[in-house]
Amino acid sequence: MEVNENKLKIILSKVPEVTIFFWIIKILCTTVGETFADFINFNLGLGLTATTVIMGIAFFIVLFFQFRATKYVPSIYWLTVVLISVFGTLVTDNLTDNIGVPLETSTIFFSVLLGLTFLFWYLSERTLSIHSIYTRKREVFYWLTILFTFALGTAVGDLFSEQLGLGYLRTGITVIIIIACVYLAYKFLNLDGVLAFWIAYILTRPLGASLGDFLSQPNANGGLGLGTTVTSVIFLIAILAIIVFLAITKIDTNPKSEPVETNQSNRSKKNVLTQTIVVLCIFLAVVIGGYVGLSNNIASQAGSTQAATLSGQLTDFINIENDMLNAVNSKDFATAKKGADNLEHQWDTAEPKLRKIDSTTWVQIDGTIDVVLSAVRSGSPDANQCKTALNDSLSTLNGANKSASQSDSSQTTTSGGNASQNKLAGQLTDFVNIENDMLNNVNSNDFASAKKGADNLEHQWDTSEPKLRKMDSKTWVQIDGTIDVVLSAVRSGSPDASKCKTALNDSLSVLNGANK
Incomplete structure (x- = not known):
């Protein structure tokens, strides 16, 4: 009678048996959660909020059918997992990017929610086994x-x-090593199976994300360069193939010989509780220790730059976005998208150091860069939207870079330093902006505005000559020569667009090089 009851519970179970295929699809779903969200957000240009709303609606619709099903149906179950992986990823991304919640806070918040869910689940049902769903x-x-x-x-x-x-x-x-340790503990040290399962389930999320980024990131960024579109398609096809295989073979629905769940003895419960406490202590030690160690390493790197602000730290990003803006102005969106890949990679790489220096400003800039990436990577990029996004981001970057540079300059002067010993780094941002605006005007054949920009450029350059020339006379003379060429080309009676663009690009190249 008990055996028949267990078989009935298995038949009624709404989740699959844990086989090798379970873990393969789980990792594939996790990878898709990372790449497909980026595809919709950036490639389709919907933005983070719209992507979250769309995927949230899709998830709850499929979840409705999952609840309505009377047994485990592979197609419905795994589609729910795919969508919940995307939606769960987007929830955290929204907290971080749109609301500005630190990742440390999100980690603690979701850890508490997960812990409370486990607690109430166990208190209510006296089991956390997925064989009992x-x-x-x-x-x-x-x-x-x-x-x-x-x-x-x-x-x-x-x-x-x-x-x-x-x-x-x-x-x-690192995640693979930890999962391997958990498996060995389960296999040889009698680690509780349910505890081992949920540890592995949580850890496969960062594992899948790492795999997704490795496959989708460009070669220059250390990836295979498949892109989010190709990666998502490959993994979705793989998921579909395995689901079809499981639906035909029913290998993940075959009843096991052992009971679905058993009443644990008090001794067994105490043993599992002890294991849980030990595992939590180990994980806390590893996570906190790793966090402190990596944070100290970042702090030492930030300290070695002797920067209390983002002074001189943002020039590379300004240069990348200026190049992207030039590409957009030339309707060369292929080059602009390559620039977006480079911008994202460089920004992510620099995040630990820059965020440590000035977290508030970093979050502000990060938001503008996200808008740039979304606009440029759209399936059909809109030139005006791209220009607006880039100009807004450049304004924020230049503002942070300029204010920081001014702060550093004033500190150097008041400390008795000689201004003539300074280079022009961070001092030329206003001129870069003026010439970028002029280049936009020329690309739009708005030579009247370009000529007004030339007047402003000449006035600002002449006004700042005493200070800049004293700082670096040789570089000033070089820049002054390129600006003269720009003024001559733009102010011509019948300006030639090609000559104006060449003059402006040459001048911007010199300015950006000196400003770096």
Whole structure:
């Protein structure tokens, strides 16, 4: 009678058996959650908020059908997992990018939510086994847990791989090592199976994200360069193929010989509780120790630059965005998209140091860069939107770079230093902006505005001559020569667009080089 009851519970179970295919699809779904969200956000240009709303609606629709199903249906179940992986990722991304919640806070927040879900689930049902998902209440607990594991995995993965500079590849390798240790503990040290399962389930999120970024990132950034579109398509096809295989073979629905769940003895419960406490202590020690170690490393790097602000730290990003703006003005969106890849990679790489120096300003700039990436990577980029996004981002970058540079300059002067010993780094941003505006005008054949820009450029350049020439006379003379060529080309009676562009690009190249 008990055996028949267990078989009935298996038949009614709404989740698959844990086989090798379960873990393969789980990792594939996690990878798709990372790349597909980026595809919709950036490639389709919908933006983070719209992407979250769309994927949230899709997720809840599919979840409705999952709850309505009377048994495990591979297609519905795994589609729910795919969508919850995307939605869970986007929840954390929204907290970080749109609201400005630090990843440390998100990690603690979702850890608490996950812990409370486990606690209430166990207090209510006396089990956390996924083999026991055959009631509505348990299914609610199950999907809440899955959602929080994806959100938590995203927060932890981004915290270590991006903010703390561990990198996606090293993060992925670290996760693989931890999962291997958990498996060995389960196999040889009698680690509780349910505990081992949920640890592995949480850790596969940063593992899948690392795999997704490794495949989609350009070669120059250390990836295979497949892009988010190709990566998403490959993994979705792989998921579909495995789901079809499982639906035909029913290999993940075959009843096991052992009971679905058993009543644990008090001794067994105490043993599991002890294991849970030990595992939590180990994980806290590893996570906190790793966080402190990586943070101290970043602090030492930031300290070595002797920068209390972002002074001189943003010039590379200004140059990249200026190049992208030139590409957009020339309707060369292929080059602009390559610039977007480079911008994203360089910005993510510099995040640990820059965020440590000035977190508030970093978040502000990060938001403008996200808008740039979304506009440029759109399937059909709109030139005006791209220009607006780039100009807004450049304004923020230049403002932060300029104010910081002025602060450094004043500190040097008041400390008795000689201004003539300074280079022109950070002093030329206004002229770069003026010439970029002029270049936009020329590209739009608005020579009247370009000539007004020339008047402004000449006035500002002449006004700043005493200070700049004293700082670096040789470079000043070089720049002055390129500006003269610009003024001559733009102020011509019948300006030639090609000559104006060449003059402006040459001058911008010299200005950006000196400003760096």
